[in-house]
Amino acid sequence: MAEPAPQVLVLDYGMGNLRSVEKALEHVGARASVGAGRGAIRAADGLILPGVGAFPRAMERIRATGLDELLAERAAAGTPILGICLGMQLLFEHSEELGGAEGLGLLPGAVTMLDAPGLKVPNIGWAPVRWERESRLTSGIASETPFYLVHSFVARPSAADLLGTAEYGERFACAVERDSVFGAQFHPEKSSEAGLQLLANFAGICAKAPAAA
Amino acid sequence: MILYPAIDIRGGKAVRLTEGDFGRETAYHDDPVDAALRFAEAGVKIIHVVDLDGARKGAPVNVATIRRIADAVPFPIEVGGGLRTPESIADLLRAGAERVVIGTAAMRDPQFLAEMLEQHPERVVVSVDARGGKISLAGWSEPTDVDVVDAIADLTARGVERFLFTPIEVDGTLGGPGFEQLARVAAATSASVIYSGGVGTLDDLKRLRAEAAPNVEGVIVGRALYEERFTVDEALAALA
Numbered sequence: 001m002a003e004p005a006p007q008v009l010v011l012d013y014g015m016g017n018l019r020s021v022e023k024a025l026e027h028v029g030a031r032a033s034v035g036a037g038r039g040a041i042r043a044a045d046g047l048i049l050p051g052v053g054a055f056p057r058a059m060e061r062i063r064a065t066g067l068d069e070l071l072a073e074r075a076a077a078g079t080p081i082l083g084i085c086l087g088m089q090l091l092f093e094h095s096e097e098l099g100g101a102e103g104l105g106l107l108p109g110a111v112t113m114l115d116a117p118g119l120k121v122p123n124i125g126w127a128p129v130r131w132e133r134e135s136r137l138t139s140g141i142a143s144e145t146p147f148y149l150v151h152s153f154v155a156r157p158s159a160a161d162l163l164g165t166a167e168y169g170e171r172f173a174c175a176v177e178r179d180s181v182f183g184a185q186f187h188p189e190k191s192s193e194a195g196l197q198l199l200a201n202f203a204g205i206c207a208k209a210p211a212a213a
Numbered sequence: 214m215i216l217y218p219a220i221d222i223r224g225g226k227a228v229r230l231t232e233g234d235f236g237r238e239t240a241y242h243d244d245p246v247d248a249a250l251r252f253a254e255a256g257v258k259i260i261h262v263v264d265l266d267g268a269r270k271g272a273p274v275n276v277a278t279i280r281r282i283a284d285a286v287p288f289p290i291e292v293g294g295g296l297r298t299p300e301s302i303a304d305l306l307r308a309g310a311e312r313v314v315i316g317t318a319a320m321r322d323p324q325f326l327a328e329m330l331e332q333h334p335e336r337v338v339v340s341v342d343a344r345g346g347k348i349s350l351a352g353w354s355e356p357t358d359v360d361v362v363d364a365i366a367d368l369t370a371r372g373v374e375r376f377l378f379t380p381i382e383v384d385g386t387l388g389g390p391g392f393e394q395l396a397r398v399a400a401a402t403s404a405s406v407i408y409s410g411g412v413g414t415l416d417d418l419k420r421l422r423a424e425a426a427p428n429v430e431g432v433i434v435g436r437a438l439y440e441e442r443f444t445v446d447e448a449l450a451a452l453a
Binding site: 019020022023024027120122124126146148150189190191192193195196 | 336
């Protein structure tokens with residue numbers, strides 16, 4: 001790589017095992033670390049917001065550590081942010097999960113239950129993802145390539161932010177993009193070569209992003 | 214049909230046993246993570262990991278190794294071997310397993326099975342191992358008189374959504390799958406079935422693809438891949 005490898009920070013707020021995301025980033029040539037320190041967040045070329053578990057609990061932890069304000073600050077500064085799975089849902093304004101909770105509000109829209117009557121929820125497995133438009137995040141990955149999903153809820157983004165969709169009872173948003181904020185409902189770190197390509201693309205976006213403060 | 218490359222771990226190494234016999238073991242990779250990463254390059258969608266020490270002991274032993282595999286590979290992993298308590302299953306899921314395989318405990322303890330199916334929807338696979346059409350328990354060391362077809366029907370009624378079926382007499386032999394036994398098992402359930410045992414050639418895979426019932430969703434391949442009887446790419450193509 002001609003330019004120095006970007007420093008990508010996987011945000012640790014106590015929800016799930018983050019090593020697989022970190023390993024996958026290293027595999028694609030990024031300098032990856034796991035953390036939540038204020039200095040590390042401000043120094044990073046890009047941030048990944050992972051997430052496993054329930055939306056309200058995750059937001060509680062994020063607020064308790066002040067991560068919500070830091071993420072708003074970094075998004076405003078143009079630092080690329082990628083939310084994965086629950087992490088994508090957290091980018092939105094609100095979720096109805098477990099009685100409901102406010103999200104980070106970096107993207108307009110709400111998170112609601114999958115509308116999949118007669119189908120098993122959670123939806124777990126590989127599903128072909130259709131790109132709804134071109135993006136630097138998905139460059140080099142064919143539309144309808146399968147990605148690995150584990151989820152019961154889905155974000156309802158504005159049409160302008162919709163990047164990719166998949167089908168499970170309904171056609172739902174599974175990738176979003178607005179300025180430097182990205183989300184993937186699928187797990188790129190568990191989606192074989194296509195997932196690694198997406199992470200490599202994200203690392204490339206981070207390398208080109210404005211210098212960190 | 215989905216290819217499930219198998220990694221069996223014993224003493225921290227990737228090994229294969231013949232017919233489940235701990236006396237007949239072949240080590241293929243010192244580090245199971247290396248074995249797993251080899252599959253990553255080929256576009257595999259999932260791997261099947263067995264903690265052989267765990268199966269023998271009745272409780273997981275190689276959890277740290279399984280965590281290293283889960284961290285390292287860019288695809289989900291299914292893990293089995295000695296999972297008989299809610300705590301051990303929670304441990305494995307925390308370690309990064311996407312699916313857990315339970316065998317003996319599912320047969321012996323209906324309450325435990327019901328709780329696990331309830332707590333971990335879509336993540337529990339029930340392993341049914343048979344010798345001569347009769348169920349074997351406890352890492353195959355304990356034969357029973359229970360007919361495999363009866364057991365499968367009963368477990369299906371209790372809510373099992375995915376089975377792993379292994380006819381022990383062919384496992385690790387490369388001598389071909391137990392097609393007839395698989396057909397009986399698949400016909401006894403509406404649940405998904407993953408088949409394991411005896412795959413030695415690409416023709417075995419092609420025949421499974423062509424002949425197995427629609428609910429046979431995948432096949433586990435171990436020794437044939439380790440001994441390079443065919444490549445992962447060839448196996449994926451044969452099953453496509």
